Amino acid sequence: MQYHVTCTKCKRMFTITADASDRMHCTCPYCGQSLMVNLPTMAEPVRSSVQQPIPDNNDNKGNNAGMKILITVLIVLLVGGIAAFAFIEWQNQQEAARLEEKAQREAHADSLMQVRAQQEAQAADAQRKDAQRQSICKFVKSFYQKAVLEADDPTFYERYLTPYCRQMIFGVDADNNDVDKWSAWWGAFGTTADRPDYEALQRNLNVTPGEGNWYNVRLTQDGTTEYRQIKVSTVDGHVLIDDVR
Structure with a gap:
């Protein structure tokens, strides 16, 4: 028959096998304490303990880390997208401003050329008339x-x-x-x-x-x-x- 015994010194439990008797001498396998055990008249069968599953904190930590990484990646992508859009928009504005300035310069240059050509034509006509007179x-x-x-x-x-x-x-x-x-x-x-x-x-x-x-x-x-x-x-x-x- 098997019996559960609790050590009086280390308070740890262990199992012994004994025949039908009133008492039995044994030694604690954990601390080596010599014990005298009084055996019950009816033996209680040893119940195998069922170990409950312990939640794996590592999995939770891994899931949390993965979620954080995903959120970080999404934030980086979002911020990067906004920054890229803002940069492209800035470039477009700069290009539009450059083209407008170029068009203004060309228009001003054309205007100056027209004025100069008109002045030259007037001067040439005046010279021609003066020479004729x-x-x-x-x-x-x-x-x-x-x-x-x-x-x-x-x-x-x-x-x-x-x-x-x-x-x-x-x-x-x-x-x-x-x-x-x-x-x-x-x-x-x-x-x-x-x-x-x-x-x-x-x-x-x-x-x-x-x-x-x-x-x-x-x-x-x-x-x-x-x-x-x-x-x-x-x-x-x-x-x-x-x-x-």
């Missing part, structure tokens, strides 16, 4: 030097007049031999002096541009200055005198 001044001065202040027969120089100017100077019947062409010629282009000093008039002759197609001719002799205004017209590429006053 200076050329006409030379023509009028040469006409006066050769056809008015030197020649005594204007017939050769009638070709430098438009039909209107020729008719205005010589009349409708300009080819009439009875017309004193030199008197009419000098009356239109010359001075009112009784005795013209051609050398002084040549020396003091000056032509300047007036308004529009008019040019001012200065005639000076003996301290007296008179002006004639000559209007020119371009016909078939040739400069002609169209009016005089």
